[in-house]
Amino acid sequence: MAREVDLWTFAAAWTAGAVVLDVRESVEYRGAHVSGAHLAPLSALAAALPRVPEGRTVYVICAGGNRSQWAAGRLAAAGMDALSVAGGTRGWIGTGRPVVTGSAPGAV
Secondary structure (H helix, E strand, C coil): CCCCCCHHHHHHHHHHCCCEEECCHHHHHHHECCCCCECHHHHHHHHHHHHHCCCEEEEECCCCCHHHHHHHHHHCCCCCCCECCCCCHHHHHHCCCCCEECCCCCCC
């Protein structure tokens, strides 16, 4: 099982400029996502691996935490410092934190 962080720990990292991968599908991402999150759909995660910044912790987020757990585990197995965000985007929204809509700032 992948390592996991709570929304408060993630929020502090996000404020400090963390690398965030959103592993939901593009239609979900366009509906609402954490600002600055890079789209890397679970269905195409392997293709995104070469573009993930090296030497930085990667925070992986999805809708609720299941897909991000799986993806963070795969990233960790590939040698990356990857953490799954517990509660996901739904939890982020539920705590009143900001989201944006529309296209990716740049897919990873």
